[in-house]
Amino acid sequence: MVKIKNMKLQISPIKKMEDAMVIWPEETPDVDLVLDPRQGIGFKKNSIQVIYAFGILGITPQENIPKMLENFVKILKDKGELYIIEQDMDYILRSILGGDLSLSDFNKSYRKITYLNQGEIEIGRAHV
Numbered sequence: 001m002v003k004i005k006n007m008k009l010q011i012s013p014i015k016k017m018e019d020a021m022v023i024w025p026e027e028t029p030d031v032d033l034v035l036d037p038r039q040g041i042g043f044k045k046n047s048i049q050v051i052y053a054f055g056i057l058g059i060t061p062q063e064n065i066p067k068m069l070e071n072f073v074k075i076l077k078d079k080g081e082l083y084i085i086e087q088d089m090d091y092i093l094r095s096i097l098g099g100d101l102s103l104s105d106f107n108k109s110y111r112k113i114t115y116l117n118q119g120e121i122e123i124g125r126a127h128v
Contacts, residue, residue, distance in 0.1 A: 007047065011037045012054035020052060038068050043075040050081045057086055 008020035015022050015030035025036035035041055037053070038060050051072055060068055072082055095101035 006049040008050040008052070009041070009043075009048055010052045010054070011056050012052070016054060017052050020050070037072075038064055040071045041075060045074050046077050046080075048075045048080060049077055051076065051083065053082070053084045055086060057084060 008017065010017045010020035010022045011024065012022060013024045013026065013028045013031065021032045022030050023033045023035045023037060023041065024031045025034065025038070027034050037056060053072070056068070057065065069082075076082060092101065096103060
C-alpha cells in the first residue's frame with residue numbers, strides 16, 4: 001500500500017493544481033484516476049489533506065449533493081480542506097455585458113449552477 005502524507009485530490013477533467021492527483025468520471029489526458037466523485041471516491045477515512053472540486057456541483061443532481069459532500073468530508077483528515085470552485089460568474093457576466101459572450105452561447109456552453117443555502121446541509125464535522 002502506498003501512503004502519501006499530505007495527499008491532495010483535484011476533481012476536474014483538466015489539471016489545475018500541479019501537486020494534486022486528478023480524478024474525474026471520464027478519461028481525459030489530465031486525469032490520473034477515473035472515478036465518479038458523485039458515487040463516492042473510495043479513499044480511506046481521514047486520508048486526504050485537501051480536495052479541490054472544480055465544477056462538480058453543476059453536474060450533480062441537487063438531491064445527490066449532500067451525500068457527495070458527506071463522502072468528501074469523510075475522507076478528509078482532521079483540519080483537512082475542501083475547496084468547491086464553480087464557474088466564475090463575474091467573468092461570465094462581464095463577458096455578456098461587454099458583448100464578448102451572447103446569452104445563447106452562455107446557455108449552450110455553461111452548466112446550470114446548483115445553489116446551496118448555508119446551513120441547509122449538515123455533514124459530520126462540517127457545515128456547508
